[in-house]
Amino acid sequence: MAAHLQKRDRVLWASAFAVMLLILAADALSPLQGAVAVLYVIVVLLVAHGGATSRAVLGTGLACGALAVGAFLADHIHEPFNAAHVRLGVSLVAIAATTLLSVEQRRAEAERNEARARLEQSSAELAHASRVSTLGQLTASIAHEVNQPLSAIITYGKSAKRWLSRDVPDLPEVTACLDQIVANGSRAADIISRVRSLARKAAPEAEPLDLAELAGEAIDLVRREARAADVALRRIGDAQVPLVTGDRVQIQQVLVNLLMNGIQAMRDVQGRARELCIKLEPDAGNMVRVAVADCGSGIAGDPARIFEPFFTTKPDGMGMGLSICRSIVEAQGGRISAANNPVHGVTIAFTLPAASPEAP
Amino acid sequence: LALRRNPILCIVDDDDDVRSSLENYLRAAGVAVRTFGSAEHFLASPDRLEADCLITDLHMPGMDGLALQQELNRIGRAFPVIVMTAFPTIAAREQSAGLGCAAFLAKPVDPDLLLDRVEEILG
Numbered sequence: 037m038a039a040h041l042q043k044r045d046r047v048l049w050a051s052a053f054a055v056m057l058l059i060l061a062a063d064a065l066s067p068l069q070g071a072v073a074v075l076y077v078i079v080v081l082l083v084a085h086g087g088a089t090s091r092a093v094l095g096t097g098l099a100c101g102a103l104a105v106g107a108f109l110a111d112h113i114h115e116p117f118n119a120a121h122v123r124l125g126v127s128l129v130a131i132a133a134t135t136l137l138s139v140e141q142r143r144a145e146a147e148r149n150e151a152r153a154r155l156e157q158s159s160a161e162l163a164h165a166s167r168v169s170t171l172g173q174l175t176a177s178i179a180h181e182v183n184q185p186l187s188a189i190i191t192y193g194k195s196a197k198r199w200l201s202r203d204v205p206d207l208p209e210v211t212a213c214l215d216q217i218v219a220n221g222s223r224a225a226d227i228i229s230r231v232r233s234l235a236r237k238a239a240p241e242a243e244p245l246d247l248a249e250l251a252g253e254a255i256d257l258v259r260r261e262a263r264a265a266d267v268a269l270r271r272i273g274d275a276q277v278p279l280v281t282g283d284r285v286q287i288q289q290v291l292v293n294l295l296m297n298g299i300q301a302m303r304d305v306q307g308r309a310r311e312l313c314i315k316l317e318p319d320a321g322n323m324v325r326v327a328v329a330d331c332g333s334g335i336a337g338d339p340a341r342i343f344e345p346f347f348t349t350k351p352d353g354m355g356m357g358l359s360i361c362r363s364i365v366e367a368q369g370g371r372i373s374a375a376n377n378p379v380h381g382v383t384i385a386f387t388l389p390a391a392s393p394e395a396p
Numbered sequence: 397l398a399l400r401r402n403p404i405l406c407i408v409d410d411d412d413d414v415r416s417s418l419e420n421y422l423r424a425a426g427v428a429v430r431t432f433g434s435a436e437h438f439l440a441s442p443d444r445l446e447a448d449c450l451i452t453d454l455h456m457p458g459m460d461g462l463a464l465q466q467e468l469n470r471i472g473r474a475f476p477v478i479v480m481t482a483f484p485t486i487a488a489r490e491q492s493a494g495l496g497c498a499a500f501l502a503k504p505v506d507p508d509l510l511l512d513r514v515e516e517i518l519g
Contacts, residue, residue: 180482183482183503183504184411184413184414184482185413186504187414187417187503187504187505188413188414188416188417190504190506190507191414191417191418191420191421191505191507192417192420192421194421194507194508195417195420195421195424195507198421198424198425199424202424206424209420209424212420213420216413216416216417216420220413220417223413263410263455263456263457264455266457268457
């Protein structure tokens with residue numbers, strides 16, 4: 037990217053310089069000297085539209101003015117004031133006006149870019165803060181998930197010592213214990229790495245993603261939370277879906293948010309099974325659709341309101357989670373929507389563009 | 397081991413790894429163990445009346461450890477119950493004690509300690 041830009045810059049400056057030399061030659065040779073110099077505005081415009089800084093545009097304008105004056109003086113230095121001077125004056129005014137306008141335009145554009153960059157950074161920071169807050173809600177679950185394999189490791193370790201210290205050491209049992217120690221160690225490491233990747237703070241990056249795999253990881257993260265709330269997590273219609281393009285961490289965040297949201301939406305449900313369904317399917321327009329359906333009490337009024345900032349139905353909710361989900365999904369070229377189910381609860385669904393087949 | 401007449405120990409825990417690691421350890425210690433992935437499975441087996449000792453988790457999907465203790469009391473349990481939990485709150489401890497549990501252990505459970513308690517209770 038940087039090398040590409042540098043090359044573009046070199047081509048720009050070379051062509052601007054070439055045009056400037058051509059105008060200088062034409063100006064010096066023309067009988068209408070001074071008038072031809074008005075063409076220097078082309079050089080200024082070339083440099084400005086090529087994306088040079090406002091300072092470089094100003095420099096170019098001054099250089100063009102100096103060349104116009106220089107070429108004029110070479111021939112007319114001893115002449116009394118005449119029409120040629122007027123022509124030069126008009127050209128200089130044109131060059132000056134073009135330069136000032138271009139400088140102003142470049143400055144405004146630079147400000148706009150800066151504002152856009154700041155906005156992008158703030159939304160990345162907001163998304164990160166929301167991820168960390170989601171992880172905060174999951175702390176007890178995560179600690180438990182890590183504790184479970186660790187205690188299995190300790191138990192298998194002590195078990196192996198017992199098998200070894202028998203009168204005839206039982207080596208196959210020892211081997212089985214060691215295998216279990218390795219498997220549980222990997223299980224703990226997997227949990228840690230999933231948590232770490234969610235807590236990571238980095239600029240979003242578009243890459244091909246397997247939504248089925250991401251959904252599986254998100255389900256693993258909230259599994260304990262679901263159990264505590266007596267919610268059954270169900271994946272339905274696991275049709276083969278194409279890879280999508282998006283930022284892994286942010287899409288994971290959307291999935292975890294929707295699952296946590298669904299679990300919390302059912303906390304007052306009594307007298308029927310609390311079930312949260314996750315469905316992946318291909319959608320029209322080369323998109324993939326992920327739907328999370330709960331069987332809570334639904335949303336009163338327009339369900340789309342749940343994506344508005346500060347809209348919440350929870351006593352302890354901030355109302356930012358789903359609004360951040362919406363900006364994440366939309367920033368990656370998808371749509372998010374919510375609809376009340378015919379019987380119970382809400383389905384929140386989002387789409388993401390399928391990765392082009394030639395992508396790796 | 398000073399355990400009387402080859403007692404049968406039953407473990408109820410929804411976590412596969414916790415269950416099978418304890419099973420392996422107790423087997424290595426020469427104790428006969430039967431494991432169950434849920435309270436419902438345990439209640440559906442003959443062991444609900446014939447076990448010599450039950451070790452149960454508290455926090456489980458479906459029927460939890462407290463409800464299991466209540467149900468066992470209702471059907472006339474004759475064996476000691478050891479409770480282990482990753483959430484050893486005072487309330488859970490008092491409720492379990494009220495239901496007559498013989499020991500209340502916090503997870504992660506040290507298997508050596510668990511075996512000591514089992515021997516103490518059955519010995």
